[in-house]
Amino acid sequence: MLRLTILVVGLCAEHAGKTTLTRSILRCLREIGMRPCAFKPKAANNLWYDFDVVYESLSKGRLYGLDAKLLREESHTPLREEVINPVHRLWNEGEQPEYILDRIFADGKTILILKNLTEINRMVKGLFDLLCAKADQIIETTDEDLTTKLLRYYERGIKNSFTEISKNHDVVVVESYSDVALPWEKLKPDIVFGVKPWEISIYDAEKYVMAVDILHGGEISTQRVTALLEPTKRIKILPQPSAQVVDYMKERARPILEEYV
Known part of the structure; x- marks a missing residue:
């Protein structure tokens, strides 16, 4: 409790x-x-500067950052990194950085909200293929969508993770x-x-x-x-x-x- x-x-x-x-x-x-258990509702990584940890997680068909990995280890919990960090954004490097995708974990399912993935995935030789193949839901989006209907996915992921952590810690x-x-x-x-x-x-x-x-x-x-x-x-x-x-x-x-x- x-x-x-x-x-x-x-x-x-x-x-x-x-x-x-x-x-x-x-x-x-x-x-x-x-x-105790850590909870990082939202986090982000830059594909270019954080490539080591991005590559490690994508190679497993997952997406999480170094912070979530370290916090899970320190929490001594069986809960996975995606519960510790339910909303994870991946950015692309550039003069005006744009995000590539958001990974949301809710109800035990992985939801991907894609914005600029197709060209990036081609350049990195299909590194995101396994993540997409294992996802339970994939949504293509625009900036306009993010301010309206898609916000409920973020809220659901954060709320569910907090509830799950609270039950176990x-x-x-x-x-x-x-x-x-x-x-x-x-x-x-x-x-x-x-x-x-x-x-x-x-x-x-x-x-x-x-x-x-x-x-x-x-x-x-x-x-x-x-x-x-x-x-x-x-x-x-x-x-x-x-x-x-x-x-x-x-x-x-x-x-x-x-x-x-």
């Missing part, structure tokens, strides 16, 4: 440290005796994307961790969600939200070697987590 929902957000758009902090929180909670650690303040409008966190280089900030969850509601309309950045709030606590962090950073952040977050569990 779900006891606690933790939200991790980035206080800057790139390289904030969200996934590292999320892994640290998961590890700490497990040591405390909880059964007592703490859900939700990682946002980029510097988006709330990755799912129906999310009701009990505590909010914000992270950027040199600092972790803790926010009162009720006031944080209220600030998001006040600023309603599209995706709200953490910068706009935190301009309205003072953190309840600031924790200084220092750069660490890659092999040590998760354990280091774990100990920095431990006193806060122990207050809640």
Whole structure:
């Protein structure tokens, strides 16, 4: 039964440290005796820059990113990466990047929403063929579609994954994307961790969600939200070697987590 929902957000758009902090929180909670699981409602990869992990997943007829893979491993859960991350967008590189497809996982089924796949798939010699062959539903779309009828697929995938994780774990650690303040409008966190280089900030969850509601309309950045709030606590962090950073952040977050569990 779900006891606690933790939200991790980035206080800057790139390289904030969200996934590292999320892994640290998961590890700490497990040591405390909880059964936590990560949840990343939305994620994205760039086909060019993230080709290793894209190739790995597409070779299996699936699509997920490195974050989902790391978060699943740290969660010690039998749930697959697509449950951890139900909505995954794949971008194409360019001066004006366009997305190639969205992979949505809902009700145990894979739904692909395709926008610019045909030419890309030809150039990469059919790398996407297995993904398409294993998909339960394929939808060709336009930008206009995305603002109307297709939005229900995204909502269904996110809601179903959150429900599935909540049934199997007592703490859900939700990682946002980029510097988006709330990755799912129906999310009701009990505590909010914000992270950027040199600092972790803790926010009162009720006031944080209220600030998001006040600023309603599209995706709200953490910068706009935190301009309205003072953190309840600031924790200084220092750069660490890659092999040590998760354990280091774990100990920095431990006193806060122990207050809640």
